[in-house]
Amino acid sequence: MGDIVKWQKKTDNPNSRKDTTRWSEFHIDIGHTIEEFLGLRRQVAYLLKKGYLKDLMPSKSREDNGARKDQERQQRDLLPAPPIYEVKFINGGYKICGLNSSAAKKNARESKMKSPFKPKNLPRITFDDTNMQGIPDLHHDGLVITMQIGIARVLRILVDGGNSVNLxxxxxxxVIKIDEIQIIKKSNVLVGFSGETKNTLGEIYLPTYVEGVSSYERFGVLDCLSSYNAILRRPWIHNIRAIPSTYHQCVKIPTEWGIETIKGEQKSA
Structure with a gap:
């Protein structure tokens, strides 16, 4: 095959340093067997990759090689086409969302408040099939839980990580006998998916407690009909380092005693 093949030269080690029990038919020398000659293996693999020596392969190997190529071709066909356009459009801005620089700074300060856990001490949280007991494999339900807010056990609370305001x-x-005078009169504008707006009555700070984990949360107060009594969003999720899974219908929370699991109420959802 001429210059296509680049053979590895025989070692220059003296015979006294070679293994006399091994014979290389390729180099006509002692030291290693032809099966242990890695340079030869690499060279044969290189030639096969380039399309040479196919006629020397057993028929089974040729079939396996052809099947592998067909599989690779099918995988390439399943790859998505490269994108043609890039969309960066977004509707509205900080005014319509009620967010300004001072609010952003306040949120940053609150995020630096001391937490009972440091990231390096957090246990590993995973989800598996054991969390799916009694739950259909295919569903599109939201994650609805029950927890204590203030002095009341509140049902039908939606866990939603898609917004930055607890409601x-x-x-x-x-119902839980909290006077409206405790509401901080600070109205914010909430913007729905289709652009409709709703003003909150103000804000209120309430203690929350679930599965041995307590936190003090800020809620926006809404006066409207709703499918849920409250909506817990990113502030609550991040404050207690919770990991919600709508698919597994549960929330897992790291504590000093291990991982606590809050089961969702799929029927309510």
Whole structure:
């Protein structure tokens, strides 16, 4: 095959340093067997990759090689086409969302508040099939839980990581005997998916407790009909370092005693 093949030369080690029990048919010398000659292996693999020596391969190997190429071709066909356009459009801005620089700084300060855990001490959180007991494999339900807010056990609380404001309904505050005078009169504008807006009545700070984990949360107060009594969003999720999974219908929370699991109420969802 001429210059196509680049053979590795025989070692220059003296015979006294070679293994006399091994014979190389390729180099006609002692020291190693032809099966142990890595240089030869690499060279044969290189030639096969370049398309040479195919006629020397057993028929089974040729079939396996052809099947492997067909599989690789099918995998390439499944790859998505390269994108043609890039969309960066976003509607609205900080005014319509009620966010300004001072609010952003306040949020940054609150995120630096001391937490009972440091990231390096957090246990590993995973989800598996054991969390799916009693849950259909295919569902599109939201994650609804029950927890204690203030002095009341509140049902139908939606866990939603898609927003940065915890919400609670005014009717819930009335039921748990919290006077409206405790609401901080600071209205914010909430913007829905289609652009509709809703003003909150203000803000209120309430203690929350679930599975041995407590936190003090800021809620926006809404006076409207809702499918949920409260909505816990990123502030609550991040404050207690919770990991929610809508698919597994549960929330896992790291504590000093291990991982606590809050089961979702799929029927309510």
């Amino acid at each position: 609670i309904m005014l009717d819930v505050l009335k």
